[in-house]
Amino acid sequence: MKAKILLVLSLIGLGISAYLVAKTADPSSVACSIGGGCETVLSSSYAKILGISVATYGVAWYIGCVALIYFSYFQPKLKSIYLTGWLVAGMLFSLYLLSLEIFKIHAYCTWCLTSLVVVALMCKAQWFIVREQRGELSQ
Amino acid sequence: MSGDAKFFLGVVISAVVIIGAIIAFSTHNKASSGTVTVDTTLGQKLGPDDAKVKIVEFGDLQCPACAAAATEFRNVQKNNPDVQIIFRYFPLIEIHKNAQIAAQAAEAAGKQDKFWQFYDVMYERQTQWESDTDPTGRFSGYATELGMDGSRFVSDMNSDDAKNVVKRDLDFALASNFNQTPTFVINGKVVVGGQTASDWQKLVAEAK
Numbered sequence: 001m002k003a004k005i006l007l008v009l010s011l012i013g014l015g016i017s018a019y020l021v022a023k024t025a026d027p028s029s030v031a032c033s034i035g036g037g038c039e040t041v042l043s044s045s046y047a048k049i050l051g052i053s054v055a056t057y058g059v060a061w062y063i064g065c066v067a068l069i070y071f072s073y074f075q076p077k078l079k080s081i082y083l084t085g086w087l088v089a090g091m092l093f094s095l096y097l098l099s100l101e102i103f104k105i106h107a108y109c110t111w112c113l114t115s116l117v118v119v120a121l122m123c124k125a126q127w128f129i130v131r132e133q134r135g136e137l138s139q
Numbered sequence: 140m141s142g143d144a145k146f147f148l149g150v151v152i153s154a155v156v157i158i159g160a161i162i163a164f165s166t167h168n169k170a171s172s173g174t175v176t177v178d179t180t181l182g183q184k185l186g187p188d189d190a191k192v193k194i195v196e197f198g199d200l201q202c203p204a205c206a207a208a209a210t211e212f213r214n215v216q217k218n219n220p221d222v223q224i225i226f227r228y229f230p231l232i233e234i235h236k237n238a239q240i241a242a243q244a245a246e247a248a249g250k251q252d253k254f255w256q257f258y259d260v261m262y263e264r265q266t267q268w269e270s271d272t273d274p275t276g277r278f279s280g281y282a283t284e285l286g287m288d289g290s291r292f293v294s295d296m297n298s299d300d301a302k303n304v305v306k307r308d309l310d311f312a313l314a315s316n317f318n319q320t321p322t323f324v325i326n327g328k329v330v331v332g333g334q335t336a337s338d339w340q341k342l343v344a345e346a347k
Contacts, residue, residue: 011154018158031319031332032202032231043204074147106234
């Protein structure tokens, strides 16, 4: 059940990232807003890394999540430690992006924050799964 | 196929369809919001005063989206010499700490008939000055590089005249309920955000 929740969460995150990729690709939807907002964050100099939008990395990361969830729980061929590592890396990167919004851009993008919550929930779900596997939680 | 595998496949296919629909819907709803009357005798102009099509940009020199939109905006006038483009100041001082002084600097450049050259330099080099604690020296350097009188430039930049012009434009933008930069007004029609070359050609053709 928790693996199914992980899958659904990763697809929600994938949807958010794909939407942000489409939004940044359309110049008419990119603008700076009074009081900040998604447009300000997406048009900031921090919205791209090595010329590729952060949202594109997000899409790739969530696709990686879907693949790792599949091969960890639906067609088990991999140890769940790989998925755990992938999720922790994603969480750390999401926190780095949050720190940029707070300290550098001074604007907040609701979609980016929603993605952060999704990643946090995925980490939580994975934490429960790992504890169940170790027998630390009653089945 | 096992129950879990069917579930996996079903959820993935549903998600792809939903994501595709959201993206298709969002990219077909371009930002455009009504009409407004703008006094086109004000602002920094390029192109004939008797132009049938006048495009006013309400822009923030520290806004990355404005920098990204600048080239195509300048190209509209290059490709359509009968069109007049006008720049009005809309510094988003809440989120861009050097937007106000940058607007005053641009106004000072305009006093020496170098506004559009300065506009280009400011957007091209935005990442150099956006974080400066005091960008005066850097702006003065740009002005000198463009052949302006540096000391006059600094004096004009800090003048009440420049501050008043920026305030006049900012007040107008806020009173018009603009809340994003760049906001363009094409013969009264408001269009928000950068436009592609083909978007501009379409907008100009519609306005003619």
